[in-house]
Amino acid sequence: MDHEYLKNMTDGLDRNALLEDLMLTYGKDVWNYAYFLTRRKDLAEDIAQDVFVKAYNSLYSFRGDSPMKAWLLTITRHATLDYLKSSWVRKVAFLTPWQQQERSVPSAETEWFDSMEKREIWDSVLSLPRKLREALLLYAHHHLSIKEIAELMNLNESTVKSRLFRARAAMNRQISREQRADGRNEP
Structure with a gap:
């Protein structure tokens, strides 16, 4: 439209x-x-x-x-x-505690393992600072171009690129930490 x-x-x-x-x-x-x-x-x-x-x-x-x-x-x-x-x-x-995202319990173990990685990724996205989370969400989830994100957020394109880089780096660090804590040695 x-x-x-x-x-x-x-x-x-x-x-x-x-x-x-x-x-x-x-x-x-x-x-x-x-x-x-x-x-x-x-x-x-x-x-x-x-x-x-x-x-x-x-x-x-x-x-x-x-x-x-x-x-x-x-x-x-x-x-x-x-x-x-x-x-x-x-x-x-x-004064109000943050409401936790409702999660339904999968009916089968296979579904649970399949959805586990997605939950980890979204939890990592939600843990990012708002500025980084917003840029990453607009780019990866809403498929806006860097130029459109810059206009929407009233920023320079280079600032958007920097925020995307920092968001991806923070996500990689967070997921790597979680994998090490879980005993997984995946890249």
């Missing part, structure tokens, strides 16, 4: 149908990005709703300078940072 798509739809389709299409197409990406920035499901839900309300209100002002996904992720980033900066969140987050 891009600028041309929106332009063609504005003639005969109401905003509610367009919003529904946006939510179906990009809802998971917006929620995942908000979750990886906040590490809390409840905040990710609230932020995702706010993002689509903001997108709905400014839908026809979208110029198409960047892909629709990058535009929505930019709104998500700003909404998340605004939410995290508020004094109410700082006070409540300090």
Whole structure:
């Protein structure tokens, strides 16, 4: 979904149908990005709703300078940072323990071993500092280019490249430490 798509739809389709299409197409990406920035499901839900309300209100002002996904992720980033900066969140987050990600117990041992590596990787991603985690998530999970990430985060491309390098290095160190602790000698 891009600028041309929106332009063609504005003639005969109401905003509610367009919003529904946006939510179906990009809802998971917006929620995942908000979750990886906040590490809390409840905040990710609230932020995702706010993002689509903001997108709905400014839908026809979208110029198409960047892909629709990058535009929505930019709104998500700003909404998340605004939410995290508020004094109410700082006070409540300090008093409220972090909610652990719910994990279902696999029905078979094979499934458990297959998913173990993925959990280790995501746990490592979540343990990264926010700046590194955000750049890595946008690049590896959302498949944005370095240029798009730089625009979204309001950074130089070289800074994005540096953060990606540092994030990968930190991930490698973390996974190597875990493998040594578990007695595995994998590279």
